[in-house]
Amino acid sequence: MQKMWSGRFEEAASSLLDEFNASIFFDKELYEEDIDGSLAHAFMLNAQGILTGDELKDIERGLAQVKEEIETDKFEFLQSDEDIHMAIEKRLTEIIGDAGKKVHTGRSRNDQVAVDFRRFVIRKNRELNSQLKDLVEVIVDIASNNTTTMLPGMTHLQHAQPINFGFHMLAYASMFKRDFERFESSIERNNVSPLGCAALAGTPHNLDRNLTAQKLGFDSVSVNCLDTVSDRDFALEILFNISTMMMHISRLSEELILWSSYEFGFVKLSDAYSTGSSIMPQKKNPDVPELLRGKTGRVNGNLISLLTVMKGLPLAYNKDTQEDKEGVFDSVKTAHISLTILKETLRTMTVNIENMNSACKKGHLSATDLADYLVERLGVPFREAHFITGHAVARSEVLGIDLSDIELSELQKIDERIEESVLERLKLENSMNARTSEGGTATIRTKEQIEYFNNWLKG
Numbered sequence: 399m400q401k402m403w404s405g406r407f408e409e410a411a412s413s414l415l416d417e418f419n420a421s422i423f424f425d426k427e428l429y430e431e432d433i434d435g436s437l438a439h440a441f442m443l444n445a446q447g448i449l450t451g452d453e454l455k456d457i458e459r460g461l462a463q464v465k466e467e468i469e470t471d472k473f474e475f476l477q478s479d480e481d482i483h484m485a486i487e488k489r490l491t492e493i494i495g496d497a498g499k500k501v502h503t504g505r506s507r508n509d510q511v512a513v514d515f516r517r518f519v520i521r522k523n524r525e526l527n528s529q530l531k532d533l534v535e536v537i538v539d540i541a542s543n544n545t546t547t548m549l550p551g552m553t554h555l556q557h558a559q560p561i562n563f564g565f566h567m568l569a570y571a572s573m574f575k576r577d578f579e580r581f582e583s584s585i586e587r588n589n590v591s592p593l594g595c596a597a598l599a600g601t602p603h604n605l606d607r608n609l610t611a612q613k614l615g616f617d618s619v620s621v622n623c624l625d626t627v628s629d630r631d632f633a634l635e636i637l638f639n640i641s642t643m644m645m646h647i648s649r650l651s652e653e654l655i656l657w658s659s660y661e662f663g664f665v666k667l668s669d670a671y672s673t674g675s676s677i678m679p680q681k682k683n684p685d686v687p688e689l690l691r692g693k694t695g696r697v698n699g700n701l702i703s704l705l706t707v708m709k710g711l712p713l714a715y716n717k718d719t720q721e722d723k724e725g726v727f728d729s730v731k732t733a734h735i736s737l738t739i740l741k742e743t744l745r746t747m748t749v750n751i752e753n754m755n756s757a758c759k760k761g762h763l764s765a766t767d768l769a770d771y772l773v774e775r776l777g778v779p780f781r782e783a784h785f786i787t788g789h790a791v792a793r794s795e796v797l798g799i800d801l802s803d804i805e806l807s808e809l810q811k812i813d814e815r816i817e818e819s820v821l822e823r824l825k826l827e828n829s830m831n832a833r834t835s836e837g838g839t840a841t842i843r844t845k846e847q848i849e850y851f852n853n854w855l856k857g
Contacts, residue, residue: 421720422475425482427727429468431514431521432482433461436490438613439593440501446604448504453497460494461486483510504603505596508627508715512592515723517614519636520589522730523581526640529737530578531855534571536745538851541567545844548830549664549754550763557761560830561839563754568847573646575854580639588632591616595623598714628714630704630722637701637726640733641694647736648694651687654743658684663753668746671739686743693732700725762791762801764829771823776815786813802826 411419437458444454464486467473479485484507491498541564551561591611594601600623607619620626657664667684675681707721765787772783789812794801797808802824809816822828834840837847 416477419480420477421481422477422479422485424724424727426475428482428514428518429486431517432486433465434614435510435513435593436501437461438610439505441613442606442609443503445609446606448603449500453500456494456497457501460490460498463493464489483507504601504605505593508597509592509595512627513614516588516592516632519632519726520585523585523636526733527578527581529734530574533737533741534574534851535855536741537567537571538848540744542848544749545841547749547751547754548758548826550757550761557763559766560758560763560826562830562841562844563749564848565839565844568844568851570646570650571851577639577643577646580642584632584635584639588635589617590620592620592626595620595626598624598627624714628711630708630719633722633726634704637704637729640729641697641701643733644694644697644736647740648691651690654687655684663750665750666748667743670746671743686739690736690740693736697729697732700729758826759800762794764802764824764826765791767823767829767832768801768820771820
């Protein structure tokens with residue numbers, strides 16, 4: 399079959415080249431964006447007197463039929479068509495005749511793919527942001543029900559200080575809010591139209607780029623066509639944003655895996671989002687968070703792949719950028735299902751408050767409170783207070799108790815200046831609620847953070 403670009407060629411392309419060169423079987427994902435772009439371009443060509451009114455109507459009718467054929471699986475995708483742009487244009491011409499050959503006036507596949515792919519990425523940014531807000535809403539709901547549920551706050555995966563579970567979950571709400579802001583920023587920065595740049599240098603045709611930008615929902619047109627047709631920063635940004643988001647998901651997944659183990663027992667995952675073992679009937683495996691943790695490597699790979707593709711490309715368009723789409727499609731699909739299943743896993747899990755509270759009795763979580771007491775109440779230099787507290791922890795270890803349960807007499811054997819008021823400071827709940835600095839774990843501060851996120855969700 400003769401190709402649309404084959405006028406200067408004397409020999410037909412080999413079947414091997416067709417197979418190697420074609421992108422039709424993955425870039426057909428962009429059919430809707432491609433049809434929208436052609437409709438906007440044809441509308442503008444008519445407004446500029448380049449197409450007649452009848453030609454515009456034929457093009458609109460023909461593209462509507464093409465869309466219907468694709469969406470009802472009647473459209474035949476052929477390797478010989480190379481890509482979605484040529485496939486749609488060929489079918490359009492079959493339906494309406496010569497008017498279909500005029501729709502490409504003043505544009506190139508270079509700006510055509512740039513506008514299609516950019517609009518796809520911007521749409522996916524918005525969809526992922528909607529899902530992020532849904533996820534944050536579930537996290538905030540968990541936090542609201544656990545502002546007094548204590549668990550050990552950790553550093554180095556060692557018990558450090560008592561915090562509440564709501565405070566812990568809001569740390570992830572903060573991460574996902576930043577993810578939202580990155581996607582939002584990317585939309586604002588990249589919502590410019592490439593259409594009308596043609597191959598690389600613009601076109602002599604009397605086009606109105608602002609009109610097509612308006613029709614397609616762009617905020618403006620790009621400034622420099624040489625950059626525009628080869629720019630894939632918008633694709634790199636969504637890959638980076640997804641990778642960062644999946645890194646946050648992976649961190650939460652790691653904690654869900656730990657928390658659901660018998661060693662922790664902090665949460666119980668729903669049977670609906672757990673699996674069993676093929677050989678050990680007692681097992682209940684946290685496969686959802688494990689898969690989420692694993693898929694982070696997958697999206698990181700897609701980001702590195704496109705960075706590598708782009709790193710050595712001279713201006714302007716190069717065929718290398720055909721490799722830009724599959725990784726984005728894959729990462730977007732991975733991100734969508736990851737956000738959906740994480741939200742449902744969190745929504746259906748059970749929090750074991752008793753086990754969380756019991757874990758706070760391990761690790762002497764109120765040790766810092768003793769040191770702070772010695773500094774504030776007795777005027778002891780902090781380094782000396784640190785040393786005295788270390789002795790108190792060691793004594794508690796010998797007695798087989800947590801520091802929060804030590805008796806006054808034992809503390810006074812270490813330092814006779816210590817007064818009875820210290821015992822209130824060492825209580826775990828008081829230790830948690832003493833951390834009232836802005837952004838701290840005290841229940842009153844956690845509730846303020848919940849209000850902050852609820853206001854953000856409403857905005």
